[in-house]
Structure formats: structure tokens, C-alpha cells
Amino acid sequence: MSDWKPIIGLEIHAELLTKSKMFSDCPVVDSVTAAPNSAVDPVSLGLPGTLPVINMQAVEYAMMVGLALNCEIPPVNQFARKSYFYPDLPKGYQISQYDRPLCINGWVDIELSNGETKRIRIRRAHLEEDTGKLTHMNDDSLVDYNRAGVPLLEIVTEPDIHSAEEAEIYARKLRSILQYLGVNSGDMSKGVLRLEANVSVMHKDDTGFRTRTEVKNLNSIRSLYRSIDYEIARQIKAWENGDGVRQATMGWDENRQRTVVQRYKESADEYRYFPEPDLPILEISREWVEQVRGKLPELPDAKRERFMTEMGLSHYDANIITIEQAVAHYYEDALATGGQAKTTANLLIGNLFGLCNRDGLEREDIPTRISAENLARLAKLVDAGTINKNTAATLVVEMWDTGGDPERIVQEKGMAQVSDTAEVSAAVDEALAAAGDLVARYAAGEDKLFGPIMGKVMGALKGRGNPQVVKELLAQKLEALRNQ
Ligand code: ADP
Ligand code: MG
Numbered sequence: 001m002s003d004w005k006p007i008i009g010l011e012i013h014a015e016l017l018t019k020s021k022m023f024s025d026c027p028v029v030d031s032v033t034a035a036p037n038s039a040v041d042p043v044s045l046g047l048p049g050t051l052p053v054i055n056m057q058a059v060e061y062a063m064m065v066g067l068a069l070n071c072e073i074p075p076v077n078q079f080a081r082k083s084y085f086y087p088d089l090p091k092g093y094q095i096s097q098y099d100r101p102l103c104i105n106g107w108v109d110i111e112l113s114n115g116e117t118k119r120i121r122i123r124r125a126h127l128e129e130d131t132g133k134l135t136h137m138n139d140d141s142l143v144d145y146n147r148a149g150v151p152l153l154e155i156v157t158e159p160d161i162h163s164a165e166e167a168e169i170y171a172r173k174l175r176s177i178l179q180y181l182g183v184n185s186g187d188m189s190k191g192v193l194r195l196e197a198n199v200s201v202m203h204k205d206d207t208g209f210r211t212r213t214e215v216k217n218l219n220s221i222r223s224l225y226r227s228i229d230y231e232i233a234r235q236i237k238a239w240e241n242g243d244g245v246r247q248a249t250m251g252w253d254e255n256r257q258r259t260v261v262q263r264y265k266e267s268a269d270e271y272r273y274f275p276e277p278d279l280p281i282l283e284i285s286r287e288w289v290e291q292v293r294g295k296l297p298e299l300p301d302a303k304r305e306r307f308m309t310e311m312g313l314s315h316y317d318a319n320i321i322t323i324e325q326a327v328a329h330y331y332e333d334a335l336a337t338g339g340q341a342k343t344t345a346n347l348l349i350g351n352l353f354g355l356c357n358r359d360g361l362e363r364e365d366i367p368t369r370i371s372a373e374n375l376a377r378l379a380k381l382v383d384a385g386t387i388n389k390n391t392a393a394t395l396v397v398e399m400w401d402t403g404g405d406p407e408r409i410v411q412e413k414g415m416a417q418v419s420d421t422a423e424v425s426a427a428v429d430e431a432l433a434a435a436g437d438l439v440a441r442y443a444a445g446e447d448k449l450f451g452p453i454m455g456k457v458m459g460a461l462k463g464r465g466n467p468q469v470v471k472e473l474l475a476q477k478l479e480a481l482r483n484q
């Protein structure tokens with residue numbers, strides 16, 4: 001394995017959240033809830049005699065993405081016809097961009113799990129129109145043209161990605177940027193964001209790239225990760241046993257968890273691109289570019305840095321909170337209602353993320369379980385010393401499962417922390433009496449038994465003891481025993 005280095009380039013197709021389609025005023029509708037073929041017009045059906053008109057909102061959204069990805073926006077760009085036939089492409093060609101794309105030469109930084117930052121270069125991002133959707137039945141195929149003509153941005157990286165994990169982190173980062181910009185919902189289950197991975201492997205003695213395969217239509221980040229991982233292992237094995245790798249377009253078989261060849265490519269695709277004769281060249285003034293740049297919202301990297309400087313969060317904590325916009329908003333809402341920054345972050349990362357995993361929920365679903373306000377109230381109970389950290393962990397599960405508010409649960413379940421000296425003192429005596437052997441050994445010099453004895457006291461207080469008070473009183477009493 002160590003002789004081989006994976007080489008990966010990703011292509012991401014993102015639908016843009018415009019009201020109307022890329023080349024007409026036909027409305028864009030939700031692909032899951034809208035009735036099939038309820039949002040079609042002569043342009044999106046490609047009827048003869050119709051003419052496309054460029055949707056300037058789509059151009060502006062695409063520019064926002066390009067600028068957020070540190071791309072250049074060339075002054076002149078142009079649409080081109082990409083000819084191919086498919087039943088979901090009624091014109092027989094797709095209007096795309098070819099040699100004059102809207103955005104070129106950008107980059108995005110990703111945060112690796114070892115704490116390092118890595119730069120992934122963006123080769124280009126260009127505008128095109130989406131195709132319709134085919135559904136294959138037993139004997140028939142159904143076609144829905146609602147999606148035909150929806151603005152689509154294709155974002156292409158250089159082959160700078162070297163593992164499935166890096167690909168996953170890049171895809172999450174890109175989705176995050178699109179969501180922060182408000183140009184795409186990021187909802188992969190609805191197909192508004194689709195991934196394609198180009199994968200090859202390089203031997204340590206190679207001087208150039210080897211043949212790559214292209215895994216298309218990945219509709220979840222999990223399948224992106226799995227398919228890349230699978231493809232890397234398959235290719236290394238194929239090179240090592242002498243079979244070699246053939247250039248191919250592949251799909252991901254979810255059931256069998258493996259890539260499958262869809263077609264072999266003997267040579268480059270021949271789409272017969274030529275400049276779209278029905279559209280003018282699109283000139284982008286420098287003023288427009290600067291105007292759009294000025295309107296960009298705070299992006300994940302900037303938010304992360306702000307959370308670090310303003311709230312004193314660690315790089316790791318700030319990153320994991322800001323990478324999903326919904327989580328960042330939730331956290332900010334909790335602080336706005338009085339949660340202390342660090343305590344709130346600890347509860348969010350240390351407890352709520354774990355409960356998401358337990359229940360198979362997305363992190364953006366957290367507010368449906370515990371409101372931002374209740375999280376802030378919980379943080380306040382911790383900071384005020386009303387409950388200790390152990391209790392907080394129990395309480396948060398109770399809040400998550402029942403939707404109850406923290407003070408009420410604390411009261412009903414008697415979870416409040418015990419700081420009263422008399423009550424703690426009684427518990428200490430009780431525990432010391434019950435743990436006679438441990439106590440005798442401690443008195444004889446075994447210092448390390450302090451912890452276990454303290455555990456007994458906490459047990460006697462049902463885990464609700466104020467650790468400071470317990471520790472102090474216990475130390476006093478044990479000291480007295482030693483000096484007897
Ligand atoms: P095409 O135009 O035929 O789609 P490109 O050369 O433009 O091919 O590359 C498409 C994608 O494939 C890009 O994301 C690029 O980074 C990636 N890529 C190119 N060569 C390789 C390779 N040898 N291994 C992995 N990915 C590659
Ligand atoms: Mg391609």
C-alpha cells in the first residue's frame with residue numbers, strides 16, 4: 001500500500017436555488033414534492049423555434065461561488081453546446097460552458113483530522129443546465145422534465161486529493177460554502193448536489209499519472225467515501241497482479257458496496273462542443289464582480305476564526321461547529337440567550353453530537369430535540385454549579401428524549417448538585433464506614449486510594465455531590481484518620 005499514492009479529482013454538480021430556470025422564466029420546483037412535468041415550458045422541453053435567455057440571477061449565484069472559492073472571473077465568458085442524445089435531454093444537446101467558463105483557478109482550504117490545513121485547487125466552475133429525470137420501471141421508463149433546464153454549476157478540482165477521507169472533507173466543505181452562500185440547500189437526498197470522483201493511483205517510481213476511472217452520480221458523502229476507498233484498493237490490486245486499469249465510467253452499487261463498470265472509454269468523449277449560437281457572449285464587468293464580492297456573507301473559514309478570537313474556542317471546536325451552517329446558527333442562538341461560550345460548545349460537541357450518532361440523526365436536526373434556548377439554560381445550570389458535569393450528561397439525555405426544559409427535570413428528578421456541607425459530611429461518614437478496608441489501607445499510606453474512596457462518597461450522593469465540596473471534606477476526614 002505504501003508504494004502507492006491515490007490521485008483524486010472531484011467534480012461537483014450543484015443546482016442553484018433560483019426561482020426560474022437557466023434559460024427561461026419557467027419556475028424551478030422541488031424535485032421530490034412537485035407533480036412530474038408540472039414545471040415545464042417550451043424552452044425547457046427544447047421545442048423547435050424557442051430561444052434561450054440567460055438567467056442573470058444564476059450567473060450572479062455562480063459568481064458568488066467562484067469568488068468564495070478564490071477563483072478568477074474572466075471578463076468574457078461564453079456558453080457552448082455539448083451534443084449528446086438522451087431521453088431526458090430533449091434538445092439533443094446541453095447548453096454548458098467549454099473553453100470560456102465563468103470561474104477559473106481557485107482554491108479552497110480543508111481542515112484535515114490531524115489538525116493540518118490543506119489547499120485543494122479549483123480548476124474551474126462553469127454554468128450549465130440540468131437534464132430531466134428518468135425513472136426505469138419493469139418494462140417502461142418514465143421521464144420528468146421538471147429538472148430540465150434548472151441552473152447547474154459544475155465545480156472541478158485539480159487532482160490534489162489523496163485519500164477518501166480528504167475527498168469527504170472537501171465535499172463537506174464545499175457543501176458548507178454553498179449553504180452559507182444560500183445558493184444550494186445541500187440536500188443530497190434530493191439530488192441538488194451530486195458528486196463524481198476521478199480516481200487513479202500512482203506508484204512511488206512513476207513520473208506521471210496512470211489511467212483513471214470516473215465514478216459518477218454519487219448521491220451521498222458516504223457513497224463518495226466508500227466508492228473511492230473501494231476503487232483505490234481495486235486499482236492497486238489490478239496493477240500489482242498485472243491486469244492493469246482500463247479507463248472507464250463507473251457507478252456505485254450501494255447493495256453490493258462496490259464500483260461497477262458502466263462503459264469503457266477507448267478515447268476522449270466527443271461532444272462536438274461549439275459556441276452556442278442562440279446566446280450572446282457574456283461580458284462580466286469588473287464593477288459587477290466587485291459588487292458581488294462585497295455582498296458575500298461571512299463564510300465558514302471567517303466564522304471559525306471569529307469563534308476562536310471572540311469566544312476563545314479551540315481550532316478544533318470552532319471548526320466542527322462552523323462547518324455546518326445550521327449548527328453554527330444554533331450555537332450562536334444559544335449564546336444569544338445567555339449560554340457561556342465554552343460550556344455551551346462542550347455540551348454541543350461532547351453530548352449533543354453523540355446523541356445524533358446514537359439516534360442516526362443529522363446535526364442540523366439537533367434543534368428539533370433541544371432548543372437553543374434550553375441548551376443555554378442547561379449551560380447556565382452547569383456554570384452556576386446547580387448541577388455537576390455528571391448530572392449534566394444525564395440531564396441532557398433526558399432533555400433530548402423528552403423535550404423537557406432543564407430546570408423542571410432537575411427539580412422533578414432531584415438532580416440538583418449537593419453542596420450543603422452537613423449533607424456531604426454525612427455522606428462522607430457513611431461511605432467511610434462502608435469502605436472500611438479501603439480506608440484502613442489509605443490510612444496506612446496508599447494515597448492512590450483517594451479516588452476510589454471519593455467514588456464511594458459520590459455514589460452515596462447518587463452522583464450529585466459537588467466535587468469540590470466532597471473532595472475538601474473527604475480530604476479533611478481522611479487526614480484526621482491518618483493522624484489518629
Ligand atoms: P475531462 O475534461 O475529460 O473530464 P479533466 O482532465 O478535465 O478531464 O479532469 C476531470 C477531473 O479529473 C478533474 O477533477 C481532474 O482533477 C481529475 N483528474 C485528471 N487526471 C486525473 C488522474 N490521473 N487521476 C485522478 N483524477 C484525475
Ligand atoms: Mg468530466
